[in-house]
Structure formats: structure tokens, C-alpha cells
Amino acid sequence: MLCDFLIFSDLVVILADLLLILQFDKDNIITFHIAMYRTKTCGELRLANAGEQVTLAGWVQRTRKMGGMTFVDLRDRYGITQIVFNNEVDAALCDNANKLGREFVVQVTGTVAERSSKNANLPTGDVEIIATAMNVLSESATPPFTIEDNTDGGDDLRMKYRYLDLRRNCVRKNLELRHRMTILIRNFLDSRDFIEVETPILIGSTPEGARDFVVPSRMNPGQFYALPQSPQTLKQLLMVAGFDRYFQIAKCFRDEDLRADRQPEFTQIDCEMSYVHQDDVLEIFEDMARHLFKEVRGVELPAKLQQMTWHDAMRLYGSDKPDLRFGMQFVELMDVMKKGKFGVFDDAAYIGGICVPGCADYSRKQLDELTNFVKRPQVGAKGLVYVKYNADGTIKSSVDKFYDEADLLELKKAMGASDGDLVLILSGDNANKTRIQLCSLRLEMGERLGLRDKDKFECLWIVDFPLFEWSDEEQRLMATHHPFTMPNPDDIPLLDEHPERVRAMAYDFVCNGIEVGGGSLRIHDGKLQEKMFEILGFTPERAMAQFGFLINAFKYGAPPHAGLAFGLDRFVSIMAGLDSIRDCIAFPKNNSGRDVMLDAPSEIAQEQLDELYLNVDEQRVNLLKNK
């Protein structure tokens, strides 16, 4: 009986398109049913499967004809398996195989066999399938670009045919990683008692911050919903509601002019906790980051991440998101270089330098490149001073006519430079702007020296942000994070007289020079919140109109609370070593906010507009079009 079973279970009868298979159920009763499209995937067969009868389905990656044999690489999400058709055994079948084009979808039945010439690069490379039947499920036109990691398709073409681009292994891997990360994140937060709560997408418009996308309401003519820039106020309400620990992997929307790494819709890992101090928040999300890096990349982050004040970050790296994969900390040179010898430095509000190890042998051409780099409008420096401390002990600098050797040796000491190092110096009349320029130069040097290794991860917290920052555009103080951020209790007395000096209970999670997450302790006291609105220039009426629900909620027992949000797109792209968040988004939009595949946005019917009580200002639209 056991013997019969083995024989029968291997018996496969193919009838036309629908394979009918004889099978036993548990009670050894023979049942007929429509066969599965496949019994195995293209990624799982190994030498141990040799001799098995299998059915695979997938896309034709390539076909090769060699003598009387035709080889087909069949691809699915799980891998590639080689199929062999033998002209001598079944000429008609082999003929059909020869007609297959790239990206045809086929179903193949055959026997797993050991390959004579194995392919060590493929997990399935030890075996091939000796085909006994084949069924074309879908034909394919010639794809507009090759479905390979190194494709011949340009950006625009690949975006238009994104469904083909997504077939490429390297692109799909990013989306698989994204899935894996969200599963890990959700299970981690669940294990720490966080509840995921879906907050609404159709909410009210809050003009503070970036521009909202709005949605006309047909049922409420003349009125609009807005899409959330973040669930900030809603998650705070959930804390007032006693939810204690909330998270959401949430879609957020900002109608901004798009820069390279911005999308109109993006995803945040949004979190909020009650009854916590800043350290409690940092600890839990450090744990989360540690868990992710370990699971996804096998990287062990240190037991405790560095916390750097915003002030130190600006002073030492000219950035609130320093890349710590390499050194070249700034050295302030006001004392060292201000000697009444060089007018540019004597007049400067800031002079700072970096020591680039081992680059004293930079050529004139290379130094000119660096000078041009800092003078680009994106950087904006007026010039670059260099000092080469040559390996032979000699010194050569662009300020030789102003400073003598003693001066430059003093500089060498201040910079901690060794023979063979190159010191680069910027100065300017605005300290912070000059630091930001020096930051660009530092990153450029890191890039040139190959120090920004995508497989190395340096994470840290930036803390003690200023609560406000001055907006030249708006000519007023703006909230650095948002209006709900708690001031440092020690600085509350400064709120009236010196708001610019008040530190926020805010923190950013930075990895490899990228701000991956950020958050803050929130104000939970209605009066302090009103004070904040006042400093930010809200009239009490406007504050009530926009945030009345939150101010009211605080009247009914708000717990101390805090939170943060990680940018999922950025987090995934760092983990995947990508240059753009676009590469880890299934259907991204281009820099005009268009989905070129769907051809959206588009015009809508007049009846749709009528139902919404809206008119497009065609005159202005046409003016714009004819520009």
C-alpha cells in the first residue's frame, strides 16, 4: 500500500491547459482536482530534490539554444531555475520552447536533475528541470528595457513602466526589505505595549508648518478636508485619551516644491508615549533601532548611543545631523589665525578648519577643485585657505605671504595635524553660515576619501535643540520642531525676554549624516501651550480656531507625554544603502509630483467639479500654460 502510494503520488497527467492531478487525501482516497499552477517556486529546488516531478511557473529571463538542447532561465520572486528542453526527446516541445520570448509567462512540468555544469552563483545552480510539458500562460511584447540589475532603461522610462522596473531583482529587494522592516518594527513596538491606532486621513487644515493638500467636501459645500502632514495632534489626543503608548506606520502628506529626496506622500513610524521623561523615550527607540540594525544588517549598535547637544553638533560638525562615520571635527581658529596679518581672517566672525589626514600631496588641480566646490552657490563660501603639512616636514599654504612658519606650526598644533596632512580653513562674517559651508567641505572630503561607507552605520542622538528659530522669510520666530514642543524647564524663565535662547526637550535620531527620526517632550499644560502660541504670533482666536480641540482636551487631565517619528522611507533607504528614498517606494512620484505611470494628476470632468461647487480658474491656468 505504501508502495502504491508512492507510485501514484508521483503520477502526473496533464490535460490541456488545466492540469488534473491524481492525489490521495489523508484517507488514501483518490481525488481529482485542478492542479496548482506550480508545485514549487523557482527559488527552492536543490540537489536533494533530484528525481522529483515538479511544476514551476514564472517569467522567461532568457533562452539559449545549444546543439539539440534549449535552455530557459525561468524567474519568479524567489529565484531563477534552469529548464532544459531536449530536441531528441520531444521535438515539438523543444520547438515551442524556441519560440519563447523574454518575459513570456510559462508553466513548466518536468523532473529535477543534477546539472553537469553547475552555477555557483545561483542557489538553484546545482539543478535543472528536464521539461516534459510546457504551457504559455501569457505572451510578452519586447520590454522597453532589460529586466536586469544593470538595466539599459533610463529613469523616465523605468518610472513609466514601473511594473517592469519592479521585476528587477535589485528594485524588488528594496520593497522586500521595507516589508521586513515594518514587520520587525510592529512586532517590536507591540512587545513594548504600543498599540497601533489608525488616525484619519481626512482631517482639518492647519496652515502652520508646510502647505496642506486639501480635499473638497461634496457633502459640505465650500469646505475642505486636509491630508495630515503628520498625525501630531491626533496622537497627542490619544495620550489625553489614556492610550499610554501609541504607534502608527502612517502616510503623511506635504504639498511642497519637491527636492531630490522629497515625496508629496511619505511614511512615518509615528510614536507617542505617556508618563515618560526624555531618557525613557530615547532608551526605547534606541532599543528599536538596535533591534532593526541587528536583524536586518547584522550590525550591533553600541549599548548606549552618543547624545550630542545641538550646540556641539553645530560647533564640531556645522550640522544638526553630523556624519560620524569619519572624523575631521572642526577646530575653531579665531585665536590662532587672528594676528593682524591677514585681513580676511582679521575681519571674520568665524574661522574654522578641518584636518584631512594624508592629503598633503593634493595637487594644485585638486585644491582648485576644492576651492571651486566651496564657491558653488549651493555652498556659498568666498574662498578656501589650505595648508599642506608635507610628509618631509615642509609646509606649503595659500597664505604663505601672510603667515610665517611659526604661525603655521601653531596652527598645526591647534589642528592636531601630522606631517602628510592637509588643513582646510573657511572663514566668514556669519558663524553659523560658515560652519554649514565647512560642513559641506567636510562631507566632500569624506566622500573623496571613501569614508562614507554605506555598510558602516554611526547613529547618535542630537539633543537640546533651540525651541525657536528665526525665519527670515516670515520675519518671526518659528517653532524649530512644532508648536507643541516642551521647553527645557530650566529655560522657561527665558521665554519672555530671550526666547531664542530657550532649549527644547527635543531630540533627533541621526544616522550617517541623515536625520532618520525626531521628536520631543510635549507641552501638556494648557497655559504653557497658550504661551507658546503667543510667542509664535498666534492671536488667541487663531490658536483656538486651529488647535481648539487640543487646548480643550488639555483641560480634562492631560498626562505628561512625549514621542517621536522616524521617516520610514529614509530608514529603509539607509538600511538598503540607497541614494534616494524613491528607490524604496513602490510607485513614487517625480519632481513635479506626477505619477508618470498612472498619468496622475489629471483633469477631471466638469460634473465632478460641479458636484464640489468648484471652478478651476481657467484663465490663470491658461496664462500659466502659455508662459
Next chain:
Amino acid sequence: MLCDFLIFSDLVVILADLLLILQFDKDNIITFHIAMYRTKTCGELRLANAGEQVTLAGWVQRTRKMGGMTFVDLRDRYGITQIVFNNEVDAALCDNANKLGREFVVQVTGTVAERSSKNANLPTGDVEIIATAMNVLSESATPPFTIEDNTDGGDDLRMKYRYLDLRRNCVRKNLELRHRMTILIRNFLDSRDFIEVETPILIGSTPEGARDFVVPSRMNPGQFYALPQSPQTLKQLLMVAGFDRYFQIAKCFRDEDLRADRQPEFTQIDCEMSYVHQDDVLEIFEDMARHLFKEVRGVELPAKLQQMTWHDAMRLYGSDKPDLRFGMQFVELMDVMKKGKFGVFDDAAYIGGICVPGCADYSRKQLDELTNFVKRPQVGAKGLVYVKYNADGTIKSSVDKFYDEADLLELKKAMGASDGDLVLILSGDNANKTRIQLCSLRLEMGERLGLRDKDKFECLWIVDFPLFEWSDEEQRLMATHHPFTMPNPDDIPLLDEHPERVRAMAYDFVCNGIEVGGGSLRIHDGKLQEKMFEILGFTPERAMAQFGFLINAFKYGAPPHAGLAFGLDRFVSIMAGLDSIRDCIAFPKNNSGRDVMLDAPSEIAQEQLDELYLNVDEQRVNLLKNK
């Protein structure tokens, strides 16, 4: 040393608002740090904790003064713990406790002690905290309704103060259940190789189906995005892209006039698979449902769910979502009742009855109620015929003057009625409409007899839906599911001549009379898809304009694929035994699509409209307002 340790670890010093605690780290070095807001939650202390020094934080549920003692019930998400203040021990502290109002937020430190009068209804009911310190973190105004399971707040008030409503245990539990279900669903699907992929929220408008919400694009003046009614076409593109198994817990949007159980934004568990037959899909999602019912409710669904054809469901229950928690299947009575004796029946296109067990003793009043029930406009029947088969063997009916006892005994046999049963009969000139009326009556009887038990779950698949249904409104055939549904291969020859007879490869998952999920095999052949659009009245141009991306995608090797979507809101509300999906949504909208808490939608600034090249048709809006 051990002794010292115990003494020190219990030593708590409270300094102003910020508690500073002396603690040992692992190396027994004393460190100062800002104490946690709490060391335990209000839900975790048990008798075993007696003697421990703890700090709790939460909301004041109630206070009671008894003699020299004040008792405070402190509440957080995790439970309620009783705090005791003793006037004789610390009069000032007790005084402060007496000033606490409902919903104040406080932090209390004290010692866990065994209660003399235990509360068996609370997991923490064996203990209380003898308070030694208290700190009011937030005061509260008197809440507009009581924060109790049985609250005195009406619907409108609770929605306006949703953040207080969500504090109620019974409401928060629903959201916790929702979280738990999504965690279970994600991990289940992940274990079956599904990848969650986020599809965009800003897509193109597709007028087929329900009305879209649209979003004006500032960067593309005069053009609009639409919010997805479902990720249908995008998930099909992911199949073309070779993703093999996709899912997403996805927000969907429909701008419909809201009925009781509809929300403008709702959430779907959206799934799609490649290389599968219908049975493969049903099997995997049956497994998922089985897993959920087991984990969430401890209910074992049968090893294989019943599959009922749409035709049988309509014939036996007058519904494509029959409630199988009770019997009362329809019996068609055309042969039995058409005897040329009763004109109403003689002229009817359909006569059907249900046998209500044990209800022959229904009074005149009760039968009148039933007659009124079926005559309500929502049901729409012209009248109700009843036959009582009394327990004593006598028969009493509303058609006694038309039918003799032999007729009614024949009916009894046809209905399978016993003595004591009540037979209810409806007839009409439109078979399906009458069946739907009889369905309402059947459900009403189930309700009256308490047979619609919320703790009982009867799940089944409805299969073999008609591919098209006739729309009286549009005067054309519409897709029953959507235009991408695969016709039953056996019925393809009928497409041209008898499209109304073509069965779809579509299936619904029904539980307790509610359609929880639905899906279909999809067309993956461009030509068949074009044919479908043609039957649905699309010109080729319109089909290309709206679905060109999909039709094009099918040219490059589309795999056979199928999928389905569960309504998460409905699924959760069934599991939670709720009457409305609103109760498992954190911030639902009312029947006018308004969020009364946020007061959204609302008017927006003219500058916002100008940026979007839009004008509100104020004249028409005002006309409407003045109506």
C-alpha cells in the same frame, strides 16, 4: 551588604515635581537620576507584590472618604488600583487627596498592601497602595460625561469629546482588539510569503464605481489627484511586476452619501496572489480567518468552510450574505399555493415561506407587528400571510377563507413544519425582490428569537456570482464586483449573447450575515479585458484613458492572479460584537462626513484656493445654505 541594598533600594526621596531616586546600578554604585513617572502600571500589582514600594501614575476614576481614610481609584490603560490615604498618618497628604477631582492626573508613591475587603471584580482587587507621596500632574475640569462603560453621555457629546470617550474601557478595548487583529493578520500573511507594499494615496481618478474624493494639485494647475477607492489596479500591477503575493492594510476612500455603517474613509485588508486558482485563494484566507477566530475569540471554525453558490444563497436565504446562525431556509411554494384559490398567490411570480419554530402561539398583536414590519418602505412587501400550526394540532391562518385544511396540511409538509410552528409567507411579482423581503423577515424572526447570538460565528463562502448586474439607474450592465473580474471559463461563450448569465470567478467571505470580504480571479489577458470594457459600455478610447496603464501592463507577461479584500472595520466589529463599525474607529466621522471633534472639513483661506487655481462657486453654496 545584601541588607544595605534592600534598605537603600527602598529609599525614595521626593524633591519637588521631579522625583530623584537613589538607585544602585549593577555594580552597586549609587547613581542619581530623574525617576521614572511610574515604576508599575495600574493593572499589574498582585498580592505577591505586597510590601513593595511603587510609584503609579494615572487618572482619578473616583474618590471615597470613609472615616479618616480617603480611597482613590487610580486608572490607566492597564487597569485600576486602589490608593489609600490615611489622615492620621499624614493629614496634609490626605487633605490633598481630598481635593482631587474626577480625571485629575496624579502620580502616587506608596507601599503595596493586602486589602482587608478584597474586590474580586478587579485583577488588582487584592491589594491597595498605602500612599506616602502624591503629585498632581494635571488637573481636570468636570468631564462632560462620566468615564464609565455605562456613560451618561449621548452620541453627539461623546463624538465631540472623543478623546474622553476613548478613555472608557469598553471603547478602548475595541481599538486594542483592532491592533491585535492587525498584528495577527500581518504575521500570518508574512508567514505565507505575502509582502506588504504601500501603494500611493494620491492616484488618478477613475469614474467607474463610486465617487472619488479628489485633491487639487498645486504643481499641476487645473489637475486633480484622486484618493483610492481601493488599491485594485495597483495590486494587479504588482502581480504583473512579479511580487507573487501582496497584501496591504490599506486606507480606502469613497465619497458616498453615508449610510449607517459607512465611513468616507475605511480600511481594507487587501491581498493579491499570482499563479493561483480559486480554491488556492479560498484555502489561504480560510486559514487566516480560522487563525484569527482562534486567537481572538477562542473559536474553532470548521476545517473547511461551506461554499454556497450565489444562486443557492438567493434561493434559500434571499441574500448574498446569508446569516447561517439559524435555520428558517426559504421554501418555494409556487406548486403548493397556486391552486386557483387565492388571487394574490395565483398572480405571483414568486411565493416563498419560512417556518418559524415554536411560534404558533404568536398573538394577533405580534402578527400585526410582523405585517407592519414587512410593509415598511425599507422592506416593501404588500402583505404577509401566516399559518399557525398550533401545538394542539389545529391550524389558524390569514388565508383560511381561501385554503382548506388539506391545502394547509400540504403546506405544512412542504415547509417541514411541526405542531407549534408558525409559517410566514410572502409573494410578489418580482422573484428576487420578494426573496429580499423574505430575507428581512427571516432576519427579524432570528432577532426576535434571540438566534443572532454575537458570540456565535457562522462563516461561509458565496461563490459563482453573476459577472454583471443590471443597473436601473444607469440603464446598462455593471460589473458586479469590478471590471477586472474573470468570467467563469465555461461561460465565456455566453459573453456576447447572454452576458447576464455569465458567472464570475468571484467569491465573498460572509460571517453572520455580513459580507466581511470579497474577491475574484482577475483577467490577465489584455484581449479579454478589452472585451469586458466593451460589454460595460466603455469606448476603447475611454478604456485606454482610464485603464491604459493596466491594459499596457498586460502586454508584458501578466501572470494568472487573483485576490480579495476584507473590510477591516467590519471584521473587527464582528469580532468585538459591535453594532457599528464606528465603534472600532478611533476618530470616526458622522453621517455628514464631519469630524465634529476637529470640526473638519472647514473653509480654507482664499490664498490657499488661489494657489490651487480654484474658486468656490459661492453663489451656489449660498443658495444651498439659504434653502
